[in-house]
Amino acid sequence: MNRSLNEIEATAKRATRGAGYSWGLAEEASKATRWLSRQGQDGVAALAALLDKGLAQPADHRPCAADEVWRNDGDLCPLATGAFLSDCAQGLRSGPVTMQRVAVPLFILPFAANAASELRCCVRVEMDGQVAMTDGGNLQCPDVLPELAERITVQTSETAPPWRPRGAQMCPDPDSWDRLAVLAHRTYAPATEESRLRGAGAGLSDND
Amino acid sequence: MTPAQPHIPRRDPAKMMRLSRLGSLHQCRLSFMRILMRRMAQENWQFSRPVFDIDRKGVGRAVYTAMGPERAYSLVAFAHDLPAEKRSDRVIADAWDTTFALFDGIPDESDIERLAENVPLQEAGRVSQRELSLSRANRSARLWTHVVDRLASGQQPDLQQIEAVGYLMRTTAVYGSGKFGAADRDVISDRAEMQPPFQAEMLSVYLTRTFVRDLVNHIAASRGGTQAVSLDPAIARGLGIGNSTGLGMAPFIVNHPILFNNWMMVREEAISRVRAVARAAPEDVKTFGQLVKQSILSVEHWRSEHPVQLDKLVRLKADLKTLAQHLSSWDATVECPWNTLIEWSERSLSEEGQELVASLILEPYGALVDGLAGCMADGNPDAFRIDGSMPVSAVRALLQECFGWALDLDWSDPANCARAWYVSEEKLEPRMGERFEEPIAAYEQPLAPARDAAAAFSALEAWDPADTVARFLLQHPEHRHTVRRAQMGRVAPYGEIRDNTISTSVMPVDMLRAKLSFFGATHFDPRSDRWVRICMYAGAPYPEELTPGNADLWVYPETAT
Numbered sequence: 052m053n054r055s056l057n058e059i060e061a062t063a064k065r066a067t068r069g070a071g072y073s074w075g076l077a078e079e080a081s082k083a084t085r086w087l088s089r090q091g092q093d094g095v096a097a098l099a100a101l102l103d104k105g106l107a108q109p110a111d112h113r114p115c116a117a118d119e120v121w122r123n124d125g126d127l128c129p130l131a132t133g134a135f136l137s138d139c140a141q142g143l144r145s146g147p148v149t150m151q152r153v154a155v156p157l158f159i160l161p162f163a164a165n166a167a168s169e170l171r172c173c174v175r176v177e178m179d180g181q182v183a184m185t186d187g188g189n190l191q192c193p194d195v196l197p198e199l200a201e202r203i204t205v206q207t208s209e210t211a212p213p214w215r216p217r218g219a220q221m222c223p224d225p226d227s228w229d230r231l232a233v234l235a236h237r238t239y240a241p242a243t244e245e246s247r248l249r250g251a252g253a254g255l256s257d258n259d
Numbered sequence: 260m261t262p263a264q265p266h267i268p269r270r271d272p273a274k275m276m277r278l279s280r281l282g283s284l285h286q287c288r289l290s291f292m293r294i295l296m297r298r299m300a301q302e303n304w305q306f307s308r309p310v311f312d313i314d315r316k317g318v319g320r321a322v323y324t325a326m327g328p329e330r331a332y333s334l335v336a337f338a339h340d341l342p343a344e345k346r347s348d349r350v351i352a353d354a355w356d357t358t359f360a361l362f363d364g365i366p367d368e369s370d371i372e373r374l375a376e377n378v379p380l381q382e383a384g385r386v387s388q389r390e391l392s393l394s395r396a397n398r399s400a401r402l403w404t405h406v407v408d409r410l411a412s413g414q415q416p417d418l419q420q421i422e423a424v425g426y427l428m429r430t431t432a433v434y435g436s437g438k439f440g441a442a443d444r445d446v447i448s449d450r451a452e453m454q455p456p457f458q459a460e461m462l463s464v465y466l467t468r469t470f471v472r473d474l475v476n477h478i479a480a481s482r483g484g485t486q487a488v489s490l491d492p493a494i495a496r497g498l499g500i501g502n503s504t505g506l507g508m509a510p511f512i513v514n515h516p517i518l519f520n521n522w523m524m525v526r527e528e529a530i531s532r533v534r535a536v537a538r539a540a541p542e543d544v545k546t547f548g549q550l551v552k553q554s555i556l557s558v559e560h561w562r563s564e565h566p567v568q569l570d571k572l573v574r575l576k577a578d579l580k581t582l583a584q585h586l587s588s589w590d591a592t593v594e595c596p597w598n599t600l601i602e603w604s605e606r607s608l609s610e611e612g613q614e615l616v617a618s619l620i621l622e623p624y625g626a627l628v629d630g631l632a633g634c635m636a637d638g639n640p641d642a643f644r645i646d647g648s649m650p651v652s653a654v655r656a657l658l659q660e661c662f663g664w665a666l667d668l669d670w671s672d673p674a675n676c677a678r679a680w681y682v683s684e685e686k687l688e689p690r691m692g693e694r695f696e697e698p699i700a701a702y703e704q705p706l707a708p709a710r711d712a713a714a715a716f717s718a719l720e721a722w723d724p725a726d727t728v729a730r731f732l733l734q735h736p737e738h739r740h741t742v743r744r745a746q747m748g749r750v751a752p753y754g755e756i757r758d759n760t761i762s763t764s765v766m767p768v769d770m771l772r773a774k775l776s777f778f779g780a781t782h783f784d785p786r787s788d789r790w791v792r793i794c795m796y797a798g799a800p801y802p803e804e805l806t807p808g809n810a811d812l813w814v815y816p817e818t819a820t
Contacts, residue, residue, distance in 0.1 A: 057438065141648050
């Protein structure tokens with residue numbers, strides 16, 4: 052079924068929150084999923100795959116800030132890692148960032164795009180030998196990326212590839228969509244008769 | 260040589276962003292329906308009704324097309340036979356008297372068939388990227404029956420009954436921006452006529468009002484035959500479209516801080532520009548005085564049963580009396596007369612009265628303020644991006660600036676956090692509940708920025724002030740949404756409500772009114788602390804009457820003189 056980008060963004064936010072992430076990272080996930088969909092990627096499928104990996108608890112899945120190479124004992128979550136990359140965009144001016152064992156590396160790309168917008172340049176992301184490029188508004192990306200990248204290197208690039216824009220992906224994989232809907236459902240409070248009347252605040256007759 | 264314009268700063272966000280102030284805002288020249296009406300008149304939009312296929316009982320479909328200089332938009336309307344017991348304004352309703360979609364262009368037969376299968380279902384159906392809005396409206400049972408009966412028997416309706424309600428139908432939801440499959444905002448945001456906020460929704464409601472007038476005439480004619488008369492155009496002109504809005508709209512202004520800032524900042528900028536006018540032309544002073552008289556009439560027509568609004572109306576009526584007295588001896592020839600008037604209002608009137616005066620002084624100065632309409636959309640997606648290089652000390656300073664008042668509040672005191680906002684499983688709509696009486700805290704939505712700011716401020720205290728906020732957020736993702744908002748505050752000084760949105764005394768209708776006032780709504784009638792009825796387009800010229808001469812001040816009812 053066709054989904055508007057607005058629906059994709061809203062569902063991604065609720066699903067990410069339902070999977071146990073903070074609101075701030077859920078916001079990042081929703082914008083990232085929308086950006087990927089806008090670029091013709093199935094961001095919904097990628098997000099569903101990511102959320103099923105259970106990387107929401109940050110301690111083991113975010114980069115240890117002190118390390119030269121971004122890594123941790125567990126696989127890195129691309130939301131926590133990507134958000135840090137975006138936050139540290141200025142650092143890319145002084146050299147590349149290298150990360151180890153990143154789950155669903157497709158999700159690093161929207162954050163690399165943030166960095167590109169911030170730095171007003173192209174950013175090159177190499178994932179186990181495969182290369183993606185973005186200038187913030189465009190993306191050139193291999194057709195298939197691994198579920199886990201052993202090594203990712205992110206750096207600024209002087210040259211831009213010839214962009215070949217793809218139409219937005221607004222027909223996400225239905226099973227992935229359903230999966231996000233199930234996760235989003237965890238954020239909804241069960242209805243009670245009291246909340247029906249009190250929570251929405253009506254209760255007067257409208258037949259007047 | 261013209262005298263130098265003095266600089267008069269915009270009013271302080273710390274004052275403007277209090278809930279009681281936001282809950283006292285009035286429409287103005289820069290309200291969205293007035294922006295739309297001005298544009299349509301200036302550009303000489305053409306209106307037509309290519310389809311009106313409604314049976315004698317009032318069931319069928321119609322299409323209304325508005326043709327601008329570059330593009331057309333069409334309201335596709337479906338009229339249904341709704342049993343009285345199913346008539347509910349609540350979002351949990353599943354049937355309505357009428358349902359609508361605003362189509363991007365002119366629909367062909369297959370488009371209309373597709374919409375006929377989906378639009379009557381509303382949330383349970385799907386629309387497409389060709390649709391810009393999805394909405395529905397119910398009859399005001401008391402007024403509808405009266406008007407049909409009268410017209411069918413050859414009489415005009417009773418004016419007192421017309422004034423007591425103000426509209427024949429009220430919309431109970433107008434969905435836009437990608438909801439239920441409709442076109443995303445991006446699809447239309449580059450079009451000049453859709454650039455200001457909510458123009459598609461405002462057009463949909465404007466055409467809905469025309470359809471409702473045509474429908475009531477049609478049903479009366481079907482029933483009364485040759486005996487029936489059409490609704491007197493003067494009476495029709497006074498009828499608006501009602502709207503019934505619940506809590507779902509309140510989180511919008513919290514969730515869109517940049518957008519809401521732009522609305523507030525534009526209005527404040529307009530007010531400061533007019534306050535800085537050094538000399539007022541006599542005709543501008545006269546226009547203002549006339550509109551004050553018309554506003555007195557408008558407020559007389561403003562009905563509410565809610566005790567809080569009743570009290571505010573008593574004070575507003577007293578304010579208008581005080582204002583009229585003041586104007587009778589007001590010397591408008593002094594330097595910056597509008598500024599002296601605003602300063603007087605701040606000393607002499609309630610918040611309702613102050614905000615009415617602030618809106619009214621803009622009216623004579625279209626040339627000075629109307630261009631600001633182009634600054635009300637959110638054209639700054641980059642504001643979402645966090646600047647992680649910012650030092651911890653600077654983030655704390657931003658939090659202090661916006662939420663200084665909240666940092667020392669005892670957020671564990673039940674009175675300060677009695678409420679929690681959540682989304683109900685049933686209709687996926689925002690609701691507000693009692694944190695300590697209902698099992699909702701685990702589902703709480705991030706709609707208490709002040710409380711969250713206090714928590715982030717406290718957590719940041721433990722960090723080296725020179726450290727970057729990127730490193731803080733890596734360890735504390737739970738504060739990420741708060742740091743984002745704090746940084747947005749740099750470009751959005753009016754982006755945050757400077758009040759407690761979860762206290763025991765919060766009135767969500769204040770948030771609803773703030774938003775609806777920017778739509779251009781009038782006659783706010785709270786039905787509870789979280790539910791409000793309003794009127795839209797009352798007094799507006801219908802499409803066949805619209806001219807540049809009447810596109811602007813229709814919102815103020817004509818006085819006898």
